[in-house]
Amino acid sequence: MIPLQLFTALFLPWLLGIAWLRLGWRQTARGTGPLVLGYAYLLGILFTTLVMRLWDAVGLKQAFWPLAGLLLCLTLLGFWMGRHLPWKEGGHTAPSITRSQSPWQKGLFALLIALLAIRFASLGLEILWRPLYPWDAWTTWAPRAQVWFALKELVAFVDSATWLHNPSNEIYTIPAWHYPKTVSLIQLWISLALERWDDSLISLPWLLCAGALGLAFYGQLRYWRLTPLASLLGAYLLLSLPLLNTHIALAGYGDLWLATTYSLAGMAFLQWLRTGDSRQGWLALLLVLACPLLKREGLIWILTFLPPLLIVHLSFRAMLFTGAGGLAGMVAWYMAGGIRIGELEITPDLIQIPSLGRFELALSPVWEPFYQNLFVMGSWNLLWYLVIGVLALSAIRILTHRQLFVDFTFIGSGLIVVFVTFFLTSNAAWAEYYTSINRILLHLAPILLFYILVLLQQNYAGNGPRPYSGLPAKRGEPQ
Structure with a gap:
């Protein structure tokens, strides 16, 4: 039994x-x-x-x-609701693997x-x-x-x-x-x-x-x-x-669960930005909301979805005004000594967010632990060599092709989260003592590898996206 x-x-x-x-x-x-x-x-x-x-x-x-029993009833209900829905061929039906591949x-x-x-x-x-x-x-x-x-x-x-x-x-x-x-x-x-x-x-x-x-x-x-x-x-x-x-x-x-949830949300999110497929959008939304349910860091990873959303939905002029407004807000925040609302406190000296924690702000150049963990020790195989190499070779195309640029703002936001966490807060000790540095990077690794593979395919398979015009295209139009 x-x-x-x-x-x-x-x-x-x-x-x-x-x-x-x-x-x-x-x-x-x-x-x-x-x-x-x-x-x-x-x-x-x-x-x-x-x-x-x-x-x-x-x-x-x-x-x-x-x-x-309750889950089984919900499962049977789902199959019952789909019993009469016909299967349709999509716009890019997959050819048979056995027919499309050489021996x-x-x-x-x-x-x-x-x-x-x-x-x-x-x-x-x-x-x-x-x-x-x-x-x-x-x-x-x-x-x-x-x-x-x-x-x-x-x-x-x-x-x-x-x-x-x-x-x-x-x-x-x-x-x-x-x-x-x-x-x-x-x-x-x-x-x-x-x-x-x-x-x-x-x-x-x-x-x-x-x-x-x-x-x-x-x-x-x-x-x-x-x-x-x-x-x-x-x-x-x-x-x-x-x-x-x-x-x-x-x-x-809990890191494997958060890495899977965040990365699956990110992949669906990038697909939705590329094609406007509402199914991908719903997948992304559901999993984004689930991130804080797994680990507290999930609250921070949610923020990485905002920059690409702004770029897609704002015109070039609106982005300039938004950037200028954000810069002015940062100056005002610094001059005022930060903001304090109840338990929420964000000042030039510390960040305290309810349900997340309190972090002292200070510049900590922990480059050596990062170098050792990413490029010398064996935790990642050659992943980070691949990431650096592909990003360097694709830099111009990322800046001049809209879809690649929008996608990079998402990946770049994740890299900024890692940089702020370890280089600008008291959490630098996590890097210095090798305690959590790789666990945090694990959350980002699957979606980062996904982006690198997409870069390789779009740049070198003759299937690249159209140049970036400075204006966000409508979702669903060819990229």
């Missing part, structure tokens, strides 16, 4: 996502299948955690079969599939054989889930001072009590299915999360008109990153 419940817990959310996503993706366009499969798992498991929150809010105890391409394609299958099998065994290991897993995410599993309700966690002054059996404390609940709820969902606590099996969703990332990555590259082999090679480059593999094998951190 336990294997059935575990299988249900792992794949019912995925099936739920497929049932509803397929309603909007009835076209057999290139990349549709892997794209839907990848996004379906992430949306399905995130929706499952929201159902668990609602279940607790109405006063019901956490129980697997009642929750699974050596077919062989390389099969080899990459085999290598990925072997790698995922080994990562799955790593998860099954290893007890809960990562620091944050057994100090934050898992202890909270374990308490919820024992009590079958989402009891509150508070800071230690509040806990000491309120000796109640209804509240608990951990050092990172303020972290979002979603990662712990994913672990709780598996524990409810097992009817026991298992340090290894609660981490299996990390393997599925990585699989969803790879599927969606491949599907979005195909949707951008990369060839099947180029798209699979890109997915292989992503899924072979040592740091990403570490976060799968040593499952328990």
